[in-house]
Amino acid sequence: MKKKIVIPSSYFCAWSGGTDLIRYLLSNLVTGNDKNEFDIFIIIPSKNLISNLKKIFFPYLYFLKNFKKKQKIEFKNWPLTNGSKFLDNYFSSKKFNDKLNIIYADYINENKVIKKNNIDIVLPCVQKQPEDYNWIGYLFDFQHEYLPEFFSQEEIEIRRNTMRDILFNCNYVFTNSKKTRKDAEKFFGNFPAKIVTIPYAPCIDEELFNENYDEVRKKYEISNIHFITCNQFWRHKNHDTVLKAFSEYLDKNGQADLIFTGNTKDRKFPEYFEYLQSLIKKLNLKNKVKILGMISKEDQLSLIRGARALIQPTLFEGGPGGGSCRDAISLDTEIFASDIEINREINCGTVKYFNPKNSSELSKLMLDSEKLIPKKKDLNQLVVEGNERRTLSGKYLLEIISTAINEKKNVSKY
Numbered sequence: 001m002k003k004k005i006v007i008p009s010s011y012f013c014a015w016s017g018g019t020d021l022i023r024y025l026l027s028n029l030v031t032g033n034d035k036n037e038f039d040i041f042i043i044i045p046s047k048n049l050i051s052n053l054k055k056i057f058f059p060y061l062y063f064l065k066n067f068k069k070k071q072k073i074e075f076k077n078w079p080l081t082n083g084s085k086f087l088d089n090y091f092s093s094k095k096f097n098d099k100l101n102i103i104y105a106d107y108i109n110e111n112k113v114i115k116k117n118n119i120d121i122v123l124p125c126v127q128k129q130p131e132d133y134n135w136i137g138y139l140f141d142f143q144h145e146y147l148p149e150f151f152s153q154e155e156i157e158i159r160r161n162t163m164r165d166i167l168f169n170c171n172y173v174f175t176n177s178k179k180t181r182k183d184a185e186k187f188f189g190n191f192p193a194k195i196v197t198i199p200y201a202p203c204i205d206e207e208l209f210n211e212n213y214d215e216v217r218k219k220y221e222i223s224n225i226h227f228i229t230c231n232q233f234w235r236h237k238n239h240d241t242v243l244k245a246f247s248e249y250l251d252k253n254g255q256a257d258l259i260f261t262g263n264t265k266d267r268k269f270p271e272y273f274e275y276l277q278s279l280i281k282k283l284n285l286k287n288k289v290k291i292l293g294m295i296s297k298e299d300q301l302s303l304i305r306g307a308r309a310l311i312q313p314t315l316f317e318g319g320p321g322g323g324s325c326r327d328a329i330s331l332d333t334e335i336f337a338s339d340i341e342i343n344r345e346i347n348c349g350t351v352k353y354f355n356p357k358n359s360s361e362l363s364k365l366m367l368d369s370e371k372l373i374p375k376k377k378d379l380n381q382l383v384v385e386g387n388e389r390r391t392l393s394g395k396y397l398l399e400i401i402s403t404a405i406n407e408k409k410n411v412s413k414y
Contacts, residue, residue: 002036002037002038002039003037003038003039003120003121003401003402003405004038004039004040004041004117004118004119004120004121005029005038005039005040005041005119005120005121005123005401006040006041006042006043006103006114006117006119006121006122006123007022007025007026007040007041007042007043007122007123007124008043008107008110008114008122008125009022009042009043009044009045009083009084009087010043010045010080010106010107010110011107011126012083013044013045013079013080013082013083013084013087014079014080014083015083015232015263016082016083016232016262016263016294017232017322017323018083019083019086019087020323021176021323022042022087023087023090023205024201024323024326025124025174025198025397026040026042026091026100027203027205027390028198028199028201028390028393028394028397029394029397029398030096030099030100030394031387031390031391031394032390032391032392032393032394032395032396032397032398033099033394033398034391037398038398038401039101040099040100040101041100041101041102041103041117041119042087042091042100042101042102042103043103043104043105043110043113043114044084044087044088044091044102044103044104044105045080045084045104045105045106045107046084046085046088046104047088047104048104048105048106048109050106050108050109051078051080051084051104051106054078054080054106055077055078055081058076058077058078059076059077059078062076086297088102088104090207090208093207095206095207103117111130114133120134120405121134121135121136121401121404121405122134122135122136123135123136123137123138123174123401124136124137124138124174125137125138125166125170126138126140126162126166127162127165127166128162128165128166128169128170129169129170134404134405135170136170136171136172136173136174136400136401136404137166137167137169137170137172137173137174137193138166138173138174138175139163139166139167139173139174139175139180139184139195139318140176140180140318141177141180141183141316141317141318142180142183142184142187143236143316143318144156144159144160145183145187146316147236147315147316150235150236150268150269151268160187163184163187163188164188166193167184167188167191167192167193168191168192168193169193170193171192171193171194171404171407172193172194172195172196172400172403172404173193173194173195173196174195174196174197174198174397175195175196175197175198175318176197176198176318176319176320177197177317177318177319177320177342177345178197178345179341179342179345180195180197180318180342181195181197196397196400198319198393198397199389199392199393199396199397200320200326200345200346200347200348200389200393201386201389201390201392201393202325202326202327202329202330202348202349202386202389203330203383203386203387203389203390204330204331204379204382204383204386205297205301205330206383208297208298208301209298209301209302209305209331209379210298210299210301210302211302211379212302213302213303213305213306216299216302216303216306217306219299220259220290220292220295220299220303221290222257222259222290222303224255224256224257225255225256225257225308226256226257226258226259226290226303226306226307226308227246227256227257227258227259227307227308227309227310227311227366228258228259228260228261228303228304228307228309228310228311229242229258229259229260229261229262229310229311229312229313229324230260230261230262230300230304230310230323230324230327231260231262231312231313231314231322231324232262232263232266233260233262233263233264233265233266233272233273233276234266234268234269234272235266235268235269235272236314236315236316237262237313237314237315238313238314238315238338238356239260239276239313240275240276240279241313241356241357241358241359241362242258242311242313242359242362243258243276243279243280243283243285243289244279244283244359245359245360245361245362245363245366246258246285246288246289246363246366247283247284247285248359248360248363249363249366249367250285250288252363252367254366254367254370255370256308256366256370257288257289257290258285258288258289258290259289259290259292259303259307260289260290260291260292261292261293261294261295261300261303262293262294263293263294264291264293300327301327301331304324304327304328304331304333305331305332305333305376307328307333308334308369308370308373309333309334309335309336309365309366309369310324310325310327310328310333310334310335310336311335311336311362312324312325312335312336312337312338312343313338313356313362314338314340314343314356315338315340315356316340316342317340317342317343318342319342320342320343320344320345320346320347321335321337321342321343321346321351325337325343325346325349325351328349329346329348329349330382330386331376331382332349332350332376332377332382333376334349334350334351334352334369334374335349335350335351335352336351336352336353336354336362336365336366337351337352337353337354338353338354338355338356339353339354339355339356340356348389350374352365
């Protein structure tokens with residue numbers, strides 16, 4: 001009998017990095033399941049009564065909540081809308097026909113759905129699960145320990161307690177990096193869970209990639225060669241270093257433009273985007289910098305493919321280079337990455353490193369890139385290379401999952 005794996009996606013639908021993680025992990029599992037030994041399910045909070053009601057009433061409830069607290073009066077859409085729509089569209093494609101089972105259920109009904117379908121294991125779980133579940137935990141990162149100024153004390157305690165619950169209450173935990181595994185040992189000492197690092201496996205998503213680069217350029221009024229940074233506009237993403245480096249680059253006759261994509265709102269530091277805008281004005285970059293905000297994944301990938309280089313200036317990540325570096329490698333676009341420990345785990349592609357606090361180092365990389373523009377690999381070749389990585393990653397993870405299922409069954413016999 002096939003073993004049943006389920007991925008509940010609700011938690012990850014709240015932001016684009018979360019849906020990218022589910023897309024990445026689940027695509028690896030489906031590709032690695034080439035012998036069809038597992039039944040793989042995903043639960044998406046969409047197309048069910050409760051989720052539909054939330055989409056309708058959440059904006060008004062949010063308005064009333066803020067009104068009562070005398071906070072900023074605004075309407076806000078149900079935060080899972082865009083993420084659930086993206087995952088539904090992506091995994092409903094022909095590529096996943098007969099390879100993946102989609103269940104549409106709201107978060108509050110996930111446990112009921114899991115039991116109804118006799119699921120063998122649930123993953124990736126970001127909080128402790130019921131005792132009768134077999135589950136694999138997931139740790140994002142320990143940013144709260146290294147950059148506590150970005151968190152309230154309450155948030156730090158919640159993160160610590162949640163991680164402790166995971167590490168001491170399940171047999172296996174997935175992370176995106178060796179650095180996160182080391183940090184778990186550093187901050188929690190000995191714990192029973194075995195930590196497994198998800199293999200680094202950049203691969204083109206053919207369903208998402210828009211090959212018509214000229215059309216995308218026209219859409220966003222891009223007429224020049226460009227560098228690109230694809231991060232949310234959060235303080236630890238370090239956009240200001242990129243702007244200062246770009247200013248130095250232009251002062252030395254650099255010719256390219258600079259493009260940013262990502263959500264411009266930072267809930268914790270709403271003033272951060274205003275600061276960046278004032279910095280653009282101060283450095284006289286307005287005509288050379290384009291901030292596109294949230295754009296479709298298809299358009300973003302096209303702009304990454306067409307870029308001279310992707311710049312990843314981040315001060316902290318949960319996985320090597322974040323999702324944008326995986327995308328750049330899959331498309332054979334050179335990367336200029338901040339020289340932090342986790343980014344050194346990038347093990348393929350073309351990557352050059354710079355001190356994230358030294359704008360001159362980044363500026364030099366940008367200038368040097370104008371001396372020789374390498375020809376990028378053919379897309380068909382990149383698809384083959386990416387699928388090889390994805391298959392190996394999926395098979396490795398399925399072996400871990402199978403072991404976790406068998407261990408649980410053996411324990412339950414006694």
